[in-house]
Amino acid sequence: MTGGRVAVALLPFGGPDGAKAHSIVSADLTRTLLIEVGSGKSERFEASATVGAGSLAGRIVDRHQKTPPVERTFTGDLRLIAHQFADAITQQVTGVSGFATSRVAFISQETGYKELYVMDIDGANVQRLTADRSISAHPRWSHNGALLVYTSYRSGYPDVYIVKLGKRTRSRVAFFPGINSGAAFSPDDLMLALTLSKDGNPEIYLMPVDGGTPRRLTHNRATNTSPCWSPDGKEIVYTSDERGSVQLFVIPAQGGSARRLLTGNAYSSEPDWSPDGQKIAYAARIGGEFQIGEYELSSATATLLSSGGGEDPSWTRNSRHLVFAHGGALYLMDSVTKLIAPLPNGLSRCSEPSVSP
Template structure:
């Protein structure tokens, strides 16, 4: 069973470092010089040196991925500058201005009644005031998630939109010898095996309204759809219609699931309820229709069909009950995912024996290639804030999970290639 930690709100004031919110999809155009100090201890007899190190590493990793910051080198910090007070009246902002810092992170930790308490604060150096602060309580094992949660708050203050760093990533790995479902933090730390079906598990998707996810499993010999509650571990076989039950995706309001079924002999798109009841069929043709993904408003689906001979992307309008072809380039287009906050669809395309990632606007007028490497990049999924992409990269028969920004920059690996990980999915806020 997974555990939660609790964050208590302290205070937030307007940010004056920036005249306007920053757009993360254009990294490097406005880098904020940040001085990132280490946590200091407020209970010296109980000091644990690994706590400030771990917290700082997680915070630095998140903020580097954001592309918003440049970092003041630690060796440039003036004597004791990182160990002075946590309140504005105890901070010598003049020292930090000399170093060129526009923003300053300060924090402290202590133990109360066996619990770890972390104070995290971000300051505007020029204005000499607090931007935002949080107090977190939990166990030492929650430390990285506390740092991720504060990274989210920093992005919210700078961009107006909460970051995705406290969210979780599901993926499929055969590290155990079988394709099973795993969960990990955004930096790949603390991966946890969720299923033990000793079979094949595929295509996870998180509920937008609850701490649960769906996935396809061959546990009973054929592909059926399962639902699992994250914290209790309760699992239900949700859809077991004759034939395949694959590619389940929650509607943005969480009330329905788009899925590919072959109950009538051909693989078509259907809508089912979250209790597994069949609502209605969407597509009807001789071809295979798979991999649906919802528009942000839940009024359309992008999906893959080979109805012209090769797999291409199509859009189904649920209001008009009409569909049209979206992609006309390439011979094999697959695994689309509709950005939850922007008019952009990410997908993979087979080029010269390898898959690369592209984005395309829903009207088909703007197509951008994101990757061009000797490896295969597949199964892309957007972050809940629509500013990052998680995907699998395959090389010499081994796959790992990677992250990047929406423009293809900031690439980083979060799982080991030896674990052969594929089919990532990104949760909402936790």
């Protein structure tokens, strides 16, 4: 261990694409905030690879154990197979799942308008998905990674759209009178939870992904927003000001009474349920600035993870790392150590990140 991180000697990679892949893997491992990348003989773990012709043959050795090396071969695009090897190393040496193959959807005002973008989690392959010269907001991934749902004001009113990433097509799925906003996919990707105001004040509804009649979940005179499903699909966390200030509530997806999550903060919003079902990340407004918080469901306790500011938290697939926004930039955080790494993407005024499953 070096400074609390696992030390890994990343030896030079062989093959015509070895240097490129080595650079990607090294950056991926450093970004986990769990691994210290070295190149000598003092590290416990050693990783090497041979790369070329669309394949990477990787090898991971534990110098302290007399176990056979872990050998894995990956095929495909250079960046993808390098990310896959980095995730294999991360899993092998730390026991924590890697996230190097993840993508991030987010909003940027780089053009002067709030447009929808996607990028690899290392900030590469940035693609702008909209050019509406309007307001895009609240992007969320489907669990199969093939779709994005988001809110757009391109019609002049807030409507909900779904983007099919492979085909680069989009369809408007919720455009009732009033507000249609903040949709999130159910774990089976068949339903959406979203905010609609078609019957009066903004309430949480459920509706089929391909359209249909919405079913209302909340019934109060408050503003209810930002729904997010539990991983088992049985509950939905959302924000509501029914008690005066904005707080987090959980309601059964089949309907019923909601319960409030006591975070200890007067204003808690933007909830995101961790994939392991154990925690809910949120943004807490404290002294006029937002910070990232974490609510642990088993103990019903809340903890502040950030001190320098942060909002729009989104869990990675390992339920340990979070991506969040602050000051127009995107960052990654290890929720256990609270260490933070920037995710530079060449764009300014970024917000509302959502990490792919």
